[in-house]
Amino acid sequence: MPALLDRWQSITGLILGLFIIGHMFFTSSILFGKEIMYAETKLFEGSLFLDRPQPMLVGIAATIIFVIFVIHAGLAMRKFPYRWREYKVLKTHSAHMGHTDTILWMVQAVTGFGMFFLGSAHLWMMMSMPEKIGPYASSDRIYSDNMGFLYAWLIALVILHAMVGLYRLTVKWGFTLRTHPREGRARNKKLMWGAIIFFSLLAYSALGTYWQIGKEHRRNYGERYIPHSNAMPGGAR
Numbered sequence: 001m002p003a004l005l006d007r008w009q010s011i012t013g014l015i016l017g018l019f020i021i022g023h024m025f026f027t028s029s030i031l032f033g034k035e036i037m038y039a040e041t042k043l044f045e046g047s048l049f050l051d052r053p054q055p056m057l058v059g060i061a062a063t064i065i066f067v068i069f070v071i072h073a074g075l076a077m078r079k080f081p082y083r084w085r086e087y088k089v090l091k092t093h094s095a096h097m098g099h100t101d102t103i104l105w106m107v108q109a110v111t112g113f114g115m116f117f118l119g120s121a122h123l124w125m126m127m128s129m130p131e132k133i134g135p136y137a138s139s140d141r142i143y144s145d146n147m148g149f150l151y152a153w154l155i156a157l158v159i160l161h162a163m164v165g166l167y168r169l170t171v172k173w174g175f176t177l178r179t180h181p182r183e184g185r186a187r188n189k190k191l192m193w194g195a196i197i198f199f200s201l202l203a204y205s206a207l208g209t210y211w212q213i214g215k216e217h218r219r220n221y222g223e224r225y226i227p228h229s230n231a232m233p234g235g236a237r
Contacts, residue, residue, distance in 0.1 A: 005075055005078065006075075008071070008075060009072060009075035009076055010169055010172065010173065012068050012071050012072035012075065013072055013076075013165050013169065014166070014169060015068055016065070016068060016069060016072055016162070017162045017163075017165055017166045017169075019065060020158055020159075020162040021162070021199070024159075024199050024202060024203050024206075025202075026040060026044075027203075027206055028202050028203065028205070028206040030135065030138075030206055030209050030210055030213070031205060031206055031209055034135035034136075034213070034225055034227075035227055035228065037134070037135050037138075038134060038135055038225055038227050039227075041133055041134050044057065044058055044061070045057055045058060055130040055131040055133070056130060057130075058126065058130035058133060059126065059127050059128070059130035062123055062126035062127045062130065063127050065123065066120075066123045066124075066127060069119060069120075069123065073112065073116055076112055079109075080109060080113075090106070094106060100189075101168070101171065104164050104167070104168065105168070107160060107161075107164055108160075108161055108164050108165060108168070111157045111158075111160045111161035111164075112161055114153070114157045115154070115157045115158060115161055118150060118153060118154040118157060119154065119157075119158070121150065122150075122151075122154060125141075134224060134225050135213065135225040136213070136217050136220075136223060136224055136225040137224060137225075138210055139210045139211070139213035139214035139217055140214050140217060140218075140221055140222065141214075142207065142210045142211050142214050143210070143211050143213075143214025143215050143217075143218060144214055144218050144221045148207065148210075148211050148214075151207055152204075152207065155200070155203045155204060155207065156200075159196055159199050159200055159203065160196065163192050163195045163196045163199070164192065164196075166192070166195075167188055167189060167191070167192035170184075170188045171185060171188070176188060
């Protein structure tokens with residue numbers, strides 16, 4: 001049973017890690033302009049196959065991710081040191097070993113704990129208010145609704161947890177390590193740090209752009225974005 005639970009922890013972690021990579025690319029579409037971000041929002045609302053896009057599709061997707069998120073968190077918490085004595089043993093072991101991968105496990109434990117609260121808050125907003133996603137709606141949430149601070153912390157936690165987690169999966173299951181394990185581990189660790197730097201720059205650049213748009217749009221808070229090409233029926237976001 002422990003091995004089976006461990007396997008499902010890895011599977012749910014892989015799903016969430018890949019989702020985070022895609023999500024950061026999607027949300028960073030604002031760097032290419034409001035029109036691109038708006039078109040992408042409509043795409044996820046089913047504009048390719050529906051006459052009228054449905055925000056509820058985003059809410060459904062967020063709900064599925066939330067369920068996977070809760071399952072993964074529950075499985076991972078099995079390994080947390082619940083008692084002070086367990087934590088002291090882990091800390092002493094980590095200090096004496098000087099083992100980078102042990103420290104990375106502790107980084108995952110800390111970031112995972114923080115994500116359980118901040119990530120849940122973000123996913124709840126996406127589930128309950130999927131219609132409030134768009135160039136202006138998202139920017140208003142970050143600037144006027146004072147959610148920028150939450151997202152700044154969440155970005156750091158998510159990127160560290162996801163990239164370290166994906167690296168540890170390659171080590172745990174032997175991906176790309178079989179021929180030369182030592183060299184493969186070193187290579188994957190470099191890829192991990194490169195991914196952390198890349199996605200941090202990408203995500204914080206996008207957050208800064210949303211914040212700037214929200215600041216410029218603060219006098220028209222609540223107004224939805226209307227594309228320059230043609231306004232869609234029922235109003236745009």
